[in-house]
Amino acid sequence: MFAFATALLAALPLAFGSSGPAPVGIDEKAPVISRDDIVIHAPLDRVWRIQTDVEGWPAWQPGVSSSVKRTPGPLRPGSSWVWSTEGLEDITSTVEQVRPKRRIVWGGPAQGITAVHVWTFTPVKGGVHVRTEESWSGAPVDADTAYLQKALDASLDAWLHHLKQRAEQRHPKSPCGERA
Template structure:
């Protein structure tokens, strides 16, 4: 009975963290970090037990996609699982900026680690024993913006049960990208 309780606890923690960190659908856990990342760029933890990566082509201008993704306080208007977001640091997102999320009854605090305007955004932090790093890159194309996201999770709750956190993270990032695509294309009128 005790093992069942521990498994349920790990699944609840995993679900909460996925929703709070807004994570994605895995293409491959052993795929290297996106080509073109600079030497000083924040990267996910490649040795983490849970890694998710996904791309989507958004048919909207880069400025629209970037504005939606970095306007964290308006995230609840297009991300149904996010109840509230409060930005503790005024102005544009930049390294050290902090924002707090409320989702599924949980309060999460994220710290921006990199903000390269229109190109790259990374945040992360620990939550209930799981260390997460979430990286976004934005690449203009003739058809819109290729949005790539990847996130790693490490820590005892993830190591104890990799399958549930992996599935939760895959699902969360998949939905995040779909919601971002719909919002950006709607604003762009495409």
């Protein structure tokens, strides 16, 4: 059951809002909110590239079996991709806001849950402080808030640690053979 909730979480990096100058944020009134952060000892360019290369996720994110961009070029408001994780297939996520190498918010509802997922990247001495926060609301969340809170907390922690591991590799390679 935890694997399903983790998969559901991985399928829900979602957001809603404008692409204007005001930051898009999580739903502070949602019954499930998780925040986590990590310092990654790697250049900001590398961390950003790995996280926003959605087609490369299957190479470093266990459970993500496929991810295909629908919109060419760098991620920007309106960019979307279709991906599969942990048995959930054909998930469509859409970028709502991007501040290159600083912040990205993406979204799209799944399985009756509305989520908002925000990533923030801040340069620090020796690396990058990566912060992620996500909110979930909807009938499935109301039905089992405690369980889904634990699942969301665990999933964000795992995602950050996998990102850290990938970015801190001495010579990480992208799926197409380029150095990351």
